[in-house]
Amino acid sequence: MNIDLRHLRILVAVADAGSIRGAATRLRLAQPSLTRQLHRIESALGSPVFDRTPHGVVPTTSGAETLTMARRVLADLDRMWTGTAAILGQLNAPPARVGGVLGAFTDALVPASEAMGDAPVTSHGDPMVSRLVDLLATGQLDAAVLHEFPGFALRLPPSLATRHLITEPIFVGLDENHPLAQRPELHLADLAPRDWALPRADDGGLHASFHRACADAGFTARVRHWTGDSASVAPLVEAGAVCGLYPTTFVQPGIRALPLTGAPLRRRVLLAWRRDSFVAGRTEEFVAHLFRSYAAIVRRRPAYRAWWARNASHASPGLPS
Numbered sequence: 001m002n003i004d005l006r007h008l009r010i011l012v013a014v015a016d017a018g019s020i021r022g023a024a025t026r027l028r029l030a031q032p033s034l035t036r037q038l039h040r041i042e043s044a045l046g047s048p049v050f051d052r053t054p055h056g057v058v059p060t061t062s063g064a065e066t067l068t069m070a071r072r073v074l075a076d077l078d079r080m081w082t083g084t085a086a087i088l089g090q091l092n093a094p095p096a097r098v099g100g101v102l103g104a105f106t107d108a109l110v111p112a113s114e115a116m117g118d119a120p121v122t123s124h125g126d127p128m129v130s131r132l133v134d135l136l137a138t139g140q141l142d143a144a145v146l147h148e149f150p151g152f153a154l155r156l157p158p159s160l161a162t163r164h165l166i167t168e169p170i171f172v173g174l175d176e177n178h179p180l181a182q183r184p185e186l187h188l189a190d191l192a193p194r195d196w197a198l199p200r201a202d203d204g205g206l207h208a209s210f211h212r213a214c215a216d217a218g219f220t221a222r223v224r225h226w227t228g229d230s231a232s233v234a235p236l237v238e239a240g241a242v243c244g245l246y247p248t249t250f251v252q253p254g255i256r257a258l259p260l261t262g263a264p265l266r267r268r269v270l271l272a273w274r275r276d277s278f279v280a281g282r283t284e285e286f287v288a289h290l291f292r293s294y295a296a297i298v299r300r301r302p303a304y305r306a307w308w309a310r311n312a313s314h315a316s317p318g319l320p321s
Helices: 005-017 020-027 031-045 061-091 104-114 129-137 206-216 231-238 283-299 302-314
Strands: 050-053 056-059 096-100 121-125 143-148 160-169 171-175 195-199 222-227 244-246 255-258 266-274
Touching: 005 020, 005 031, 005 056, 005 061, 005 129, 020 031, 020 056, 056 061, 096 104, 096 129, 104 121, 104 143, 104 283, 129 143, 129 160, 129 266, 160 283, 171 231, 195 206, 195 231, 195 244, 206 266, 222 231, 231 244, 231 255, 255 302, 266 283, 283 302
Parallel strands: 096 121, 096 143, 195 222
Antiparallel strands: 050 056, 143 266, 160 266, 171 244, 171 255
16 A cells, blocks of 8 residues: 555544544544554554554654654645645636535536636535545645535634535435335435445545434435445436435436435535635625525526425525525
């Protein structure tokens, strides 16, 4: 295994937290997953970075040297991106670099950014919130749409600012020919006999929220398939094999995305941006453009438009009806 920047950030997070449990919380990872990653990193380095104690972890002698170098590399990288951005800014108008998790607000980022000026816009989609945060922190993105689920609040570096955009439900996707797909909404318990497919990538709490909601509905979900992201679940759903989870504005031929009664699955959608980006100082203008683009998308999505009409008080103010 080759050591990359993500591994260096893991080592620094564990050292700063003083425990694997604390680092897992900061990184929004399950503790067993972080433990496995740390073992692989230490194996690749050839020696332990930390001594495990009943009260947490402490760096070994060689680990302390590794951490010093890791911090230096990360600091140098941050300075490099900052310096590169400054040089490019002197030569010409840099592009507006935006990204986000799957959803309509991410789709709305490009037209909203274009409305802010004449600079070209580049975009980057990613199902992993932690990778988007890394891209923001290192200057590779200017703004991104992130999400968080109950119990998995984001912890962002001070170089980033955030704005809560909306709290929205997660819909369930069914084959459009399935009898349940003809209903305006479903109780989660109606889907207890069904198999499920979920995106494997999850550092925002989707899996935990889903299993908690199923338990509250009185059943344990049978997750039979794992895919790259919510969109790649679509072929299995369309074939009638499984149910899938989707953002409210998801549209795919052959699939009906339906709301769940009581919205047991919700996510907070956030806009995050670098304090030195094109959004800084023009935040209200940018958010207004973003909501206008988002509202145009919502108006073309009958299921979400109907949910909004029934549940406007649950979501963020500012979305036109």
